[in-house]
Amino acid sequence: MAKGKSGASGSKGDEGGRKLVASNKKARHDYHIEDTFEAGLVLQGTEVKSLRLGRASLVDGFVDIDRGEAWLHAVHIPEYAQGTWTNHAARRKRKLLLHREEIDKIERKVSEKGHTVVPLALYFVKGRAKIEIGLAKGKKSWDKRQAIAERTADREKEEAIGRRLKGMRD
Numbered sequence: 001m002a003k004g005k006s007g008a009s010g011s012k013g014d015e016g017g018r019k020l021v022a023s024n025k026k027a028r029h030d031y032h033i034e035d036t037f038e039a040g041l042v043l044q045g046t047e048v049k050s051l052r053l054g055r056a057s058l059v060d061g062f063v064d065i066d067r068g069e070a071w072l073h074a075v076h077i078p079e080y081a082q083g084t085w086t087n088h089a090a091r092r093k094r095k096l097l098l099h100r101e102e103i104d105k106i107e108r109k110v111s112e113k114g115h116t117v118v119p120l121a122l123y124f125v126k127g128r129a130k131i132e133i134g135l136a137k138g139k140k141s142w143d144k145r146q147a148i149a150e151r152t153a154d155r156e157k158e159e160a161i162g163r164r165l166k167g168m169r170d
Contacts, residue, residue, distance in 0.1 A: 019124040021051050024058035027118045029144065031136035036120065037106070039070065040097030041129045046080035047094075051129055053080075056122050063096065063117035063133055065107045070096035072131065075119060096131065109135050 027033070043051075050056070061075040072094045098106075109115045114137050121132040139147075 017125060020121060021054055021124065021129075022056040022058050022122045024061070024118065024120050026059055027120055027134065027136065029139075029147075031116070031118060031134070031138055032143075033120070033134040033136050034109075034115075035105075035135040037098060037102055037133050037135075039102075039131050039133055041072070041131055042095040042097065043129055047077050048129060049082075050077050050080045051122070051124070058119045058122060061119040063106070063119070065103060065110065068100075068103060070098050070103055070106065072096055072119065072133075075122075096133070106135060114138060 055078050057076040059076075062073055064071050064073055074091055075094070076091055106117055110117060116136055116138070117133055118136050119131055120134045123130055123132070
């Protein structure tokens, strides 16, 4: 699993080292995430400006391996408002920057039945756009219901503990 350092950065407005632009909460609901990777993105200038404004959607995105290269498809980065004829297409495919071993590992897993690669988060680290992608396996509908039931039970348990600590009755 490739992860960057989370120390102090030298860029402005990025004290924690990671400035989140977009996250894909639906992916964690619809898939079991088995492994995660951090990849760089090959972007055009207006895409970077649009991302710095915090505008992106990862909902329909997926990653495809084509001829030994990883490509990000269907991620929506809207056109930059002040852009001119140099603006980018909002849903173009974008190349991901990964190590050869990571691409090979992803390609082996995706060739297995039921595996896919989905974007989980888009963020800046030290001024560089990065994307967290997850090697995922689809959940069945009963898995989703079970996860919701577990969250509800945990929430009720925490509320009961809080009431007990405050001296209230259940």
